[in-house]
Amino acid sequence: MNLFKLSLFKKSAAAVAIALSTPAMLQAAENQSEVDKQLEVIEVKSLRQAYRGNVKAKDLPQAIATISSEKLSLTGINTLQDSLELVSGVTRQNDFGGLWDMFAIRGFAGDENLPSAYLINGFSAGRGFSGNRDTSNVQTIEVLKGPGSALYGRGEPGGTVNIITKKPQFSEQGYVKLSVGRFDNYRLEADYTNGVNDELAIRINGAYEDNKSYRDTVEKQKTALAPSFLYKVNSDTLISYELEYLDQKADMDRGVVVVDGKPFSYSNFYGEPADGPVQIDALGHQVNIQHHLNGDWVLTAGLSARVSSFEGNVSEPRWYNADNNYIVRQRRYRDFDADDLSGRFEFSGSVEFMGLNHNLLIGGDAYKYELERLILRYRHGSGNEADFAIDFDNPVYRDDLPEMGPNTEDLESQNGQGIYFQDQMDLSDNWKAMVGVRFDQFEQEITNRLNDNSKTSVDKFYSNPRFGLVYELSQVARLYTSYSEGARPNSGVDANGNGHDPEESQSYEIGLKWNDAQAGFNGTAAIFTTKKQNILASSPNGDGSTAAIGSAKSRGFELDMSYELTADTLVTVSYAYIDAENATKITLWDYYEIAEGAPLANVPEHSGSLMFRQFAELAGYQGSAGFVVQYVGTQLGDFLEQDFELPAYTLLNLFANVSLSDNLEMNLNVDNLLDEAYYANSYMDEWTMPGAPRTFTASIKYSFE
Numbered sequence: 031m032n033l034f035k036l037s038l039f040k041k042s043a044a045a046v047a048i049a050l051s052t053p054a055m056l057q058a059a060e061n062q063s064e065v066d067k068q069l070e071v072i073e074v075k076s077l078r079q080a081y082r083g084n085v086k087a088k089d090l091p092q093a094i095a096t097i098s099s100e101k102l103s104l105t106g107i108n109t110l111q112d113s114l115e116l117v118s119g120v121t122r123q124n125d126f127g128g129l130w131d132m133f134a135i136r137g138f139a140g141d142e143n144l145p146s147a148y149l150i151n152g153f154s155a156g157r158g159f160s161g162n163r164d165t166s167n168v169q170t171i172e173v174l175k176g177p178g179s180a181l182y183g184r185g186e187p188g189g190t191v192n193i194i195t196k197k198p199q200f201s202e203q204g205y206v207k208l209s210v211g212r213f214d215n216y217r218l219e220a221d222y223t224n225g226v227n228d229e230l231a232i233r234i235n236g237a238y239e240d241n242k243s244y245r246d247t248v249e250k251q252k253t254a255l256a257p258s259f260l261y262k263v264n265s266d267t268l269i270s271y272e273l274e275y276l277d278q279k280a281d282m283d284r285g286v287v288v289v290d291g292k293p294f295s296y297s298n299f300y301g302e303p304a305d306g307p308v309q310i311d312a313l314g315h316q317v318n319i320q321h322h323l324n325g326d327w328v329l330t331a332g333l334s335a336r337v338s339s340f341e342g343n344v345s346e347p348r349w350y351n352a353d354n355n356y357i358v359r360q361r362r363y364r365d366f367d368a369d370d371l372s373g374r375f376e377f378s379g380s381v382e383f384m385g386l387n388h389n390l391l392i393g394g395d396a397y398k399y400e401l402e403r404l405i406l407r408y409r410h411g412s413g414n415e416a417d418f419a420i421d422f423d424n425p426v427y428r429d430d431l432p433e434m435g436p437n438t439e440d441l442e443s444q445n446g447q448g449i450y451f452q453d454q455m456d457l458s459d460n461w462k463a464m465v466g467v468r469f470d471q472f473e474q475e476i477t478n479r480l481n482d483n484s485k486t487s488v489d490k491f492y493s494n495p496r497f498g499l500v501y502e503l504s505q506v507a508r509l510y511t512s513y514s515e516g517a518r519p520n521s522g523v524d525a526n527g528n529g530h531d532p533e534e535s536q537s538y539e540i541g542l543k544w545n546d547a548q549a550g551f552n553g554t555a556a557i558f559t560t561k562k563q564n565i566l567a568s569s570p571n572g573d574g575s576t577a578a579i580g581s582a583k584s585r586g587f588e589l590d591m592s593y594e595l596t597a598d599t600l601v602t603v604s605y606a607y608i609d610a611e612n613a614t615k616i617t618l619w620d621y622y623e624i625a626e627g628a629p630l631a632n633v634p635e636h637s638g639s640l641m642f643r644q645f646a647e648l649a650g651y652q653g654s655a656g657f658v659v660q661y662v663g664t665q666l667g668d669f670l671e672q673d674f675e676l677p678a679y680t681l682l683n684l685f686a687n688v689s690l691s692d693n694l695e696m697n698l699n700v701d702n703l704l705d706e707a708y709y710a711n712s713y714m715d716e717w718t719m720p721g722a723p724r725t726f727t728a729s730i731k732y733s734f735e
Contacts, residue, residue: 078320078328079194080152081181083378083391085454091464091498091510093175093541093554095590095604099196102165104643105658105685106209106699106727108217108237110148110163110171114191115660116639117173118588118604123632124713127282127344128250129308131163135173136188136558137584137610137633138535141521141566142713148191149182151272153316153334155193157399158368160312160338161278163193166219166237167256170194175556175588177516177537181391181450181468181496187516187535187560188584195272198233198260200225203735209697211727214242229262236275243283244722246299247427249307250280266322274314279307282344285712285719287357287422288667288674289350294707296720300357300420301345304429308342308364327379333372340366345418345431347716348409356419357716363406363434372397387456391466394449401442401521406434439479442521446472452496464498464512472519472532490532492517506546512539520566535562550594553603559585561613582630584610598645605638612669622670632711634663634678653688667712674715679708681721697729 078084087094095117107113111131114120123132123139123146130145140146147156148163155163172194177187204222209215221235236255243249258272282305286298318332341364348358376393410417418432452466474488498512514537520530541556561583586608593601610630617623643656660681667674684700705724712718 078330078378079192080149080330080332080374080376081391081393083376083389083452083454084326084328084380085389085391088508088543088545089454089462089500091462091500091512092539093543093556093588093590095173095175095554097171097173099165099169102168103697104654104687105641105683106697106701106729108165108219110165110191110193113165113171114173116604116641116658118590118638119175119188119586119606119608120173121608121633121637121662121665122711124711124717124719127284127308128162128248128719129278129280129282129310129340130159130161133191134188134610134630134633135186135191136175136560136586136588136606137608137630138186138188138560138562138582139632140186140518144521146191147186147518148193150193150274150314150334151195151316151318152192152374153332153372154182154370154397155314155336157370157397158312158336158338158401159310159340159366160314160336161252161276161280161310164237164252164254164276166221166254167195167235167274168193169196176512176539176558177494177514177535177560181452181466186518187514187537187562195256195258196221196223196233196235197270198225198231198258199223200228200231201735203733205731205733207729207731209727209729212725213244215725215727216240217729231260233258233260244296244725245283246297246425247303248281248283248299251278251307252280253277268318268320270316270318272314272316274312276310276312278310280310281305282308282342283719284344284346284717287347287350288709288712288715288718289352289422292422294720296707296723298422298425300347300359300425302361302431303427304431305343305345305361308340308344310338310340312336312338323377323379325379327377329375329377331373331375334370335372336368336370338368338370340364343431349716350422351415351419354416354419355422356416357422358410358415359418359420360410361408361418361432361434362437363404365402365404367402369400370397371399389454389456391450391452394447396447397445399444399446403438403440403442405438407437408432408434436480441477441479443475443477444473444519444521446470446519460502462500462502464496464500466496467493468496469493470517474519474521488530490519492532492534507542507544509542510540513537514539516562520564530566531564533562533564533566535560537561550600551592553589553591555587555589555591557587559583580616581613582611583613584608584630584633586610600641600643600645602641602643603638605636607636608633609635624669624672628669628672629666631666631669632676634665636663637661648688651688651690653686655684655686657685658683662708667709667718668714671714674712676709676712676718679706679721681706681708693733695731695733697727697731699727699729701725701727 097113114133119136121134125132132146172192175189202224207219209217217239219237223233225231234257239252241250255275261269314336316334321329343363345359345361374395378391380389448470450468454464472490476486478484494515496514500510502508516535518533537560539558543554545552563581589605591603610633612628615626640659645654663678665676667676682703687697689695702724708721710719710721
């Protein structure tokens with residue numbers, strides 16, 4: 031990391047630390063009142079979400095699943111990766127040794143060498159290296175199903191994740207929460223917000239973790255802080271600012287090596303503790319301005335700046351030697367630095383034209399992104415693979431680690447600009463139609479610093495249309511259908527140093543939404559089919575290059591539903607059937623042949639979850655308890671090795687919470703109650719992550735208002 035970035039990290043961390051220790055916060059902790067409400071009533075009710083305009087979510091021709099902060103707290107979830115498993119059609123992918131979030135929506139995961147793309151308040155946060163996303167400042171997580179490139183400009187055709195952060199409030203409230211779990215897991219989380227005066231409100235929240243693991247020698251420490259403010263310039267204009275800081279130190283853990291005939295192990299670590307942790311630093315800024323014009327017309331504009339770095343050594347398995355019962359390994363050093371600057375503006379509102387009401391959304395955005403990569407590598411020479419091998423059954427670690435030499439050093443620069451237009455028309459009392467289009471200009475330049483600074487470039491212009499119909503069956507039910515096209519720029523180069531064309535996709539969907547508040551019954555069901563082209567795969571040679579492998583398609587059915595059986599009993603169900611497969615016969619690097627119809631990796635055909643929650647009073651204390659059953663079907667473990675599968679598994683998780691007083695609440699979570707042995711995800715059979723055994727977490731939360 032360069033000196034400027036390092037200085038910026040330190041100064042921001044110091045400023046946040048000082049803010050967290052202000053007397054105002056200490057005094058607020060003494061003011062006891064009711065337990066804080068998870069779904070806040072934001073005094074500034076007119077804040078309009080990015081890319082949404084003035085159209086209500088129920089009237090959009092797409093499925094939208096939401097996860098509230100209350101649900102995250104109840105189930106003991108504090109990472110983005112874990113939270114998305116509560117949504118149908120979202121599956122866990124290989125997460126780069128546990129160092130970032132990687133998921134697939136409707137079978138599509140994106141570039142396997144980069145974290146999954148997601149939005150924070152409408153701004154891209156998937157570019158760069160921001161570690162494992164913490165939920166301490168998350169108010170709601172939205173999963174917008176289907177391709178969103180007709181608006182967002184970057185994303186997978188399966189869907190887009192948008193994180194809505196907690197906003198400053200003008201009344202004092204907050205909490206402090208301490209959690210302790212099995213395997214020496216400790217977490218401290220805090221949140222405080224208040225109005226400085228009638229125009230200015232502030233908020234500070236964050237978390238600190240110090241965790242060991244069910245994996246031998248693997249440890250992780252993380253600090254996440256997020257101060258923000260909201261300023262009412264006048265009755266029509268709002269300005270908000272949010273900062274996000276992350277300091278994460280964690281061992282890169284590729285998991286276990288799966289060998290036929292060998293017993294399951296969740297603990298064997300085949301890296302080297304002497305490599306030390308990988309250091310991830312991230313710092314993000316967001317500034318938004320919203321101004322109400324005439325009628326319901328609103329202008330919003332914003333800027334986002336993020337810098338991040340990823341640096342550390344790791345020893346990784348390469349293959350299993352059956353004759354000697356050891357694992358042949360390699361060693362790599364990675365130093366990645368990313369800078370991401372983006373801006374956006376939108377006009378949204380309604381107008382009468384030719385006898386119809388038009389809900390218009392007109393906007394534009396632009397970004398500049400730079401990624402510097404340096405990779406050093408050691409691999410054994412001919413005949414000396416045992417020099418850096420490790421015993422399969424009883425790993426013995428060492429202090430003398432091999433020196434590494436140059437492997438990859440490049441600089442990638444991306445520039446993108448887009449404009450978009452969307453019109454949702456009220457055709458009648460029951461029918462609504464949506465049309466939209468986005469135009470993008472994308473430029474990419476890659477400088478190979480190991481090859482005399484040779485440069486390759488890509489310059490592309492593309493457009494993506496979007497069409498949809500919504501029919502209101504009744505006041506509580508809507509039927510919709512849609513067609514969308516999408517595009518996502520590809521990073522990296524092929525074996526010849528050339529850039530790649532963007533991924534392109536086409537998607538069809540038909541679905542049903544219902545929300546009967548009186549009956550306590552709401553949900554979404556959808557049938558979809560999607561195809562995309564120009565998909566990349568990493569070279570098995572380990573040289574950092576990628577290759578376009580052709581196209582893939584996904585089709586299936588999804589259901590997300592909740593039902594209040596009684597006033598005190600709530601049931602939530604999610605289910606997905608996904609048939610995701612390779613769409614054309616392909617040959618990679620002259621020796622891998624993948625047949626048409628071959629399944630995609632880490633995408634089970636069947637998956638789902640059931641959550642049951644019962645509210646009750648026991649010995650005068652109010653509380654609730656319940657369980658979550660999660661099922662993940664059989665899934666392919668390696669796209670290049672089609673005979674390697676991860677078995678299906680079912681997990682049973684328990685939760686309970688009780689309010690000991692108006693201010694004090696206790697939670698207990700038991701995950702994997704039946705102690706099932708399972709594999710959570712994989713990249714290949716040498717990099718397969720075993721799931722956690724039975725774990726428990728107890729927490730106590732003090733709230734104030």
